[in-house]
Amino acid sequence: MEKNKTDYNRRAFLKSTFLAGGGMMISFSGLAKLSLEDKINPADLPADWHELTGYIKITSDNIIKIFNPNPEFGQNVMTSLPMIVAEELDVDWKKVVVEMGHHDNVKFGPQFAGGSNSVRMYWKPLRDAGAAARNMLLTAASQTWNVPVEELTTKAGMIYHEKSGKSGTYGEFASKAAGVSIPKEVKLKDVKNFTVVRNSQKNVEGVKIVTGKPLFGLDYTQEGTLIAMIQHPPAFGMKVKSFDASEILKMPGIKDVFTLKLYEDGFEQAGFDTRTFNDLLVVVGNTTWQVMNARKKLKVSWEPKGDTKDTMAGRNGKREVIVPGALESTATHFAKMKEYAAKPAQLLRKDGDPETAFKNAAKVLERTYNAPFLAHNCMEPMNCFAHVTDDKALIVGPHQAAGWIEPTLSKVLNLPADKIDMQITRMGGGFGLRAYGHTFVEAALISRKVKAPVKLVYTREDDMTYGIYRPIYTATYRAAFDANKNLIAFHVKGGGIPEHPIHANRFPAGAVDNYLAEGWEIPSNITIGAFRAPRSNFNAAAEQSFLDEVAEAMGKDPIEFRLELLKRAKENPVGKNNEYDADRYAEVLKLVKEKSGWGSATNKQYSRGVAAYFCHNSYAAHVVDIIKKDGQPFVERVTSAVDCGIVINPDAAVNMVQGCVVDGIGNALYGELTFKEGVPEKNNFTRYRMIRHREAPKKIDVHFVQNEINPTGLGEPPFPPIFAAVANALYKSEKKRFYNQPFSNDLQKKS
Amino acid sequence: MPVISLNVNGKTVSVDADPATPVLWVLREHLNLVGTKYGCGVAQCGTCTIHLNGNAVRSCQLPVSAVGKNAITTIEGLSENGDHPVQKAWIEQDVAQCGYCQTGQIMTATALLKSNPNPTDAQIEASMSGNICRCGTYLRIKEAIKTAAKQM
Numbered sequence: 001m002e003k004n005k006t007d008y009n010r011r012a013f014l015k016s017t018f019l020a021g022g023g024m025m026i027s028f029s030g031l032a033k034l035s036l037e038d039k040i041n042p043a044d045l046p047a048d049w050h051e052l053t054g055y056i057k058i059t060s061d062n063i064i065k066i067f068n069p070n071p072e073f074g075q076n077v078m079t080s081l082p083m084i085v086a087e088e089l090d091v092d093w094k095k096v097v098v099e100m101g102h103h104d105n106v107k108f109g110p111q112f113a114g115g116s117n118s119v120r121m122y123w124k125p126l127r128d129a130g131a132a133a134r135n136m137l138l139t140a141a142s143q144t145w146n147v148p149v150e151e152l153t154t155k156a157g158m159i160y161h162e163k164s165g166k167s168g169t170y171g172e173f174a175s176k177a178a179g180v181s182i183p184k185e186v187k188l189k190d191v192k193n194f195t196v197v198r199n200s201q202k203n204v205e206g207v208k209i210v211t212g213k214p215l216f217g218l219d220y221t222q223e224g225t226l227i228a229m230i231q232h233p234p235a236f237g238m239k240v241k242s243f244d245a246s247e248i249l250k251m252p253g254i255k256d257v258f259t260l261k262l263y264e265d266g267f268e269q270a271g272f273d274t275r276t277f278n279d280l281l282v283v284v285g286n287t288t289w290q291v292m293n294a295r296k297k298l299k300v301s302w303e304p305k306g307d308t309k310d311t312m313a314g315r316n317g318k319r320e321v322i323v324p325g326a327l328e329s330t331a332t333h334f335a336k337m338k339e340y341a342a343k344p345a346q347l348l349r350k351d352g353d354p355e356t357a358f359k360n361a362a363k364v365l366e367r368t369y370n371a372p373f374l375a376h377n378c379m380e381p382m383n384c385f386a387h388v389t390d391d392k393a394l395i396v397g398p399h400q401a402a403g404w405i406e407p408t409l410s411k412v413l414n415l416p417a418d419k420i421d422m423q424i425t426r427m428g429g430g431f432g433l434r435a436y437g438h439t440f441v442e443a444a445l446i447s448r449k450v451k452a453p454v455k456l457v458y459t460r461e462d463d464m465t466y467g468i469y470r471p472i473y474t475a476t477y478r479a480a481f482d483a484n485k486n487l488i489a490f491h492v493k494g495g496g497i498p499e500h501p502i503h504a505n506r507f508p509a510g511a512v513d514n515y516l517a518e519g520w521e522i523p524s525n526i527t528i529g530a531f532r533a534p535r536s537n538f539n540a541a542a543e544q545s546f547l548d549e550v551a552e553a554m555g556k557d558p559i560e561f562r563l564e565l566l567k568r569a570k571e572n573p574v575g576k577n578n579e580y581d582a583d584r585y586a587e588v589l590k591l592v593k594e595k596s597g598w599g600s601a602t603n604k605q606y607s608r609g610v611a612a613y614f615c616h617n618s619y620a621a622h623v624v625d626i627i628k629k630d631g632q633p634f635v636e637r638v639t640s641a642v643d644c645g646i647v648i649n650p651d652a653a654v655n656m657v658q659g660c661v662v663d664g665i666g667n668a669l670y671g672e673l674t675f676k677e678g679v680p681e682k683n684n685f686t687r688y689r690m691i692r693h694r695e696a697p698k699k700i701d702v703h704f705v706q707n708e709i710n711p712t713g714l715g716e717p718p719f720p721p722i723f724a725a726v727a728n729a730l731y732k733s734e735k736k737r738f739y740n741q742p743f744s745n746d747l748q749k750k751s
Numbered sequence: 752m753p754v755i756s757l758n759v760n761g762k763t764v765s766v767d768a769d770p771a772t773p774v775l776w777v778l779r780e781h782l783n784l785v786g787t788k789y790g791c792g793v794a795q796c797g798t799c800t801i802h803l804n805g806n807a808v809r810s811c812q813l814p815v816s817a818v819g820k821n822a823i824t825t826i827e828g829l830s831e832n833g834d835h836p837v838q839k840a841w842i843e844q845d846v847a848q849c850g851y852c853q854t855g856q857i858m859t860a861t862a863l864l865k866s867n868p869n870p871t872d873a874q875i876e877a878s879m880s881g882n883i884c885r886c887g888t889y890l891r892i893k894e895a896i897k898t899a900a901k902q903m
Contacts, residue, residue, distance in 0.1 A: 023761060074849030074886050202845050209850035210841045211833040212786015212826035219785040232859065254770065288789075289776045379798060379851040380883050428788075428851025429885050460791040483752050651845055655891065659848055660805035662887025685795035685883065694876035 022060030023171065024133070024178035055101070056085060056133050060173025064091050064157065064214025067101035069122065071113040071400055073203075073430035075656065075715045079204045080648040081122050087196040088130030088189060090171065091157040095103060098204040100424070112401040113427075113532065114435050116616035116713020119648055123711055131186035133177075140176035141168060191646060191708045200651035205426065215426040217398035218383045218457070225254060225385070227451045228446045229291045231281045231298055232466060235678030237327045237525045239305040240281045248283070248297050252292035257283050257298065260445050262438065263412070268313040272404050272436050275310075276467035276527045284450050288457055299663040308525075323525050327678035330472075333497055336522055337474050340495050341368075345518035348504035352514035354480075357489035361480035369477070369542035371741040372672040374470035374531060375680075375688060380428020381463040386443035387453035392419040394445060394453075398427035398434055405437035412441050413448065432530030436468050461683040467675060470531035473501045473538040477546040480514070485554045487565075489514035492543070498524045501535040501542075507585060507612060508547070510578035511565035518541075526675065532663070533716035536615040540720030541668070541727065541741065544611035548728040549737065558610050558728070559593050562586075580614040586704050588612055588621040588641040595703045596623035596639035606636070613721035616713030618644040619705075621663065624725040626653050626733045632747070633733040635665050635726060638700045642718055645709035657702045657718045664722030666691025669744045689744075755815055759784070760828025771818030775799045777815045778825055786826035786854045790883070797882030798856040802826050803820035806855045807862035826854040829861065848886035856882045860896045869900055872873065 057065040066082035066089075082098045112118075134154060141159045142149040145166050153160045160167045191198075208215055234240055245257035260280045265267065281300060285291040306325040311318050358364060372719045384397035389507065393415055399405055402422050410417045427434055430670040443456035458466070475494030482488050490512040494502040500519030510513055531537065551561035563586055570576075570582035589612050597603050598610070605627065612621035638661050647653045670689035674681045682688040730747075738746055754765050759782060773792075777799070778784040786808040789808055790798030801810045802824035829835045833842075837857050841872040847853050856879065863878040865872060870878065875896050884892070 038788075074847075076848070152859075198846075202842060206842045206845065206847060208855050209847045210826075210838040210857060211830075212784075212854045214785045215805050216788075218789065221780075221783075287768075287772075287776060287780050289772045289780075292792075349783055377885055379788075379796070379849065379883065381789070429849045429850060460793075460796075467875055634881065655845060655888065656850060658890055659887035662889055663885065666887070684793055685791050690796075690883045690885065691887070693879040693889045693892065694881065695880075695885070699873075702892060 003640065016176065018178040021684045022173040023058050024136070025055055025057045033515045037599060039442060052518050058090065058127060058133070058170050060135075060171050060175055062157065063097060064095060064170065065097045065099060067099050069101045070111055070118045071402070071424050071427065072100070073113055073398070073400060073427035073434065075113065075118060076649060077113065077118045077204065078426075078650040079201055079652065080119060082125060082204070083196050083201055083648055084123060084126040085130040087194055088127045089134050090154045090383065093196045093201055095157065109402050112435075113430065114432065116618065116716040119711045121714060123574060126189050128186055131188055132183055135183045136171050136177040136180040137173050139180045139615065140173040144173065144176065152448075182328040190451065195646045197648050198646065201649055202208040203652065206531040209629050216380050216428050217425040218380055218428070220396045220425060221455060222385070222387070222453050225455050226284050226286065227288050227291045227452045228282055228284045228443070228456045229295055230456070230462065231300060231457070232441060232462065233302050233541045235302075235327055236276070236467065236675070237304055237325050237678045238302045239277065239279050241303040242300045243281060243301070244299040246623070251290065251294045251297070253286035255284045255286070256450055257281075257618050258449065259447060262441060262445070265747060266311050267411075268311050268318050270404065270408060270705055270706055271311050272401065273408050273438070274436050274468055274529055275438055276601045278684065279418050280445075282446055284446065284454065287664070292459065313717040319419045322523070323674055324383055324523055325525065328524060328526060329676050330674040333472055333675070334370075337472075337495060337497070340520050340522055341474060341476060341493065343520065345495070345520040346486070346693040348502055348519050349575070350516050351491075351509070351512070352489070354489045354491055354514040357471040358478065361488065362483040363481045363553070364478055365481070365550060366476065366478045367546055367549060367737075367739060368474060369545065369739050371538050371541060372674065373472045373473065373671050374667060374671045375464045375682075376429070376431045376433035376468075376531060377464065377688065377690060378427070378429030378431060378433060381460055382433070382458040382466070383456060384439045384443035385453065386447040387438070387456045388413060388448040391415070392421070394421045394423075395440055395444060396423040396425060397443070398425050398430070399437065399440060400427070400430050400435040404435070405440050409439060409444055413444055431532045432466055432534065436529055460685070462687060464497050465680045465683050467527035468529035469526065469657045470534075470537065471496045471501075471528040475501060475538070476541045477542065479550045479553070481553065484597065487512060487550065487554065489516075492544075493520075495520040495522065497522045497526070501520070501538045503535060503539055503579070504538070505577045505579045507569070507580055509567050509584040510573045510582070512570040512582075513574055515574065520729055525678075533615055533720045536613065536716070536720040537723070540611065540613035541617070541723035544613060544721055544724030545737070545739075548609070548611070548724070548731070557599070559589055559598060562589055562612065580619075580673065580679070584643050584705070585612065585614055588619045590707055591641035591703055592621040592623050593637055595641060595701060598623060607729050607733035608631070609725045609730070609732060611719070611721040611728060612722035615720060615730050616716045618712045618714060618717035620657075620718040620721055622718070622722050623723040624722070624729040626729040633730055635697045635729070636699070638697050639724075640700065640702045641705065642702065642714070642720060643705035643707070644714045644717065645707060645711040647704050648711060650704070653704065653714055654702045656714050657699045660718035661700050661714075661722050662696045663690060664719050665697070665726055666695070668723040668726045668741060670742050672742045672745070689732060757814065757815070757818055757823060758820065758826060759823045761822075761865070766815065768815055770814060772814045772815050773811050774801065774815055774818060774823065775810040778810065784825050788851060788855060790852065795883075796852070797859060798855040799854040800882065802858060802862055805862065805865055807859045826858060829857070835861070836902040837864065837895070837899040840895040840902065843846050843898055844890050844891045844895040846891040846895050849886055850883060852884045856884065856892055860892070860899070863901055864896065864900055868903060
């Protein structure tokens, strides 16, 4: 049985208080999760970080309420995080009421939905909170009944004393328990005895979703709310020169038209303060339709903004970054990337003597992979409500990281953080885009300017053409073989606009004696941001396609070949800092091999491709089965194997993996944003092709490695390898390799 | 602006709006029925799907002036308490991830089942391909439609 300490240097992670009207409330500190990483000493943190967040409430009439501490964007944390509390608290899940916790202050710590980290970072503190509350309830019962606490048991929110036959609900003891001191140490349940966690529970907001309740940012409003839209330049690298609003100010409902600066000159941007356009041309009116129409008639002249300067805040002080002003096109992007790929690059990792190995190789295989900019296309376009007055601000909207945007709002509005009330709504998708805060700052500034509550609405066109895209990437892979077809060296050189994609310490690093990883970057005014499994989503696509070709060149089965490399990485690893666990990596490959019937004659009607990847602390492998439908290759079936440690909510986890598979197939086949003279060539779903219902596989079988390892990420890890599994299956189907995403472009060329 | 009379979810309501306003925005901003979602504004994503006399239509492309006496049903009017068989099937299959597109998906699915109570997989795929789900819940949507078909 695991034992956890509930304090650190005498500062408690947990706190208990009496509920008005009877009952108890357990709160826990955001820094409990920091101790999980052991990288930050909680004692070094400011005292006010010890403010308590995310809590359990048990009323005297036995209503048990658990608050979800982290933002929800479809990853199921609103259900799965409270499940963890309920497990250790030992209550009947069906009777638990779940509510969204507060996200209104940076003091609460990094409440962040992203990096597939929600469950991982809350696993321990939520278990501790539930176990501590149960422990205190037991103490209260033992005092009331005057029996030893060791003789008490709990089940589904009831306390029992078998010897005397006494029993009572948690609610009966909640008020007394609130006065019991927090236990110094709590005993956690054995994973094998879980009754809530590892059992499928329905989405707690399911009924609200299917009945259309106002859950999302765009649904939020208040009496007197005005609608605002920003007319951003038609091209990256442009800015507003002048505008004439005289005509639209006469249109019904239009209140104001003005320009605003997002950040003042020299503003130190934090990592997620990415801006694409700084001069905001704003139209404000009564209704969305009125503002939409007025904006179309707004007369604006635009001009190139030339090179600009961003001031970036950083741990080692601020630094200045020059953003080039030239209007960029996809054709010139590719030409420039070719030029950079031929130049010397930044060394990221080197093992052995790759130069000599390549020089002496009997054979070298070299392949280059490309992938375009991608728009996130969350179904709910970007938006935010703000009501800012002289002394306070109310901000309501969909955001992945309230704790990150609040300091920015505080600086921009010149208001202390505790005067900013921040409410995070359910998000209609995020995929990384909603970690960035510009819409929140824009809404706040507009509200302050017009002195009214304002809802900033991005149309789909605004959303798709604003920037913060997945970058355009390229990578050239080389493999060297000796005369006996043994792999003796591996080289990857990758670049992108404006960042390179390479994770230098991932597989096959550690498995090849001579290894070289290099990266290069080209600056751009097209802004980029996190996109479901950043960089991994390209790396996996390229590397896992290349390994398929390497296996073929060696005359080996692609799964056996990977397993051989992993065996080497485990038994005699090359180099240092290998990020992955070779055993867990091998396990998902073995599981997908077994479950897909890899190599079995019964599957010979399929063109099959396999790929695996490690990212966000988890492991995923897929086998993609393609058939021909109307003469075109079609992904009919996918078998997936995932190791994310303990699976909290199995059916929801299956849903997440299936979603990653569908999303990945869609982006691999169709996802693409191109540019001409700075103008994005797609601005809505008329031209930006999203995977549709009829294009999704008929079947996606999901299997989890069963273990008792503390849970790791799930929202991202199954996404990257599906790209390569599709590419490798397409090779079998079309008898040619697919190197350039989206693959549908090459398929169309062929037909 | 003229006052326009509408039949929404079985009730007669009056709205004061520009006749060209799409029904989507009338529902969301004049009538506070926000279950009908804005996704693209050009009838490509299906999040704004409502029923007009029982048929699925994209409310972002339907001017309020064109509705006349035709009956509008929104997700809020599909059932009193979310107990329409399609809504129940959505819960049973635990379809939603982010959930934003699901009201539109449900309205399209309900109209499909009304005209075709036992659709084949191919018919479901054809009918549902106008509704985008970025989270990729298509397989569960199909299962939920089949579950609902058995209950209806």
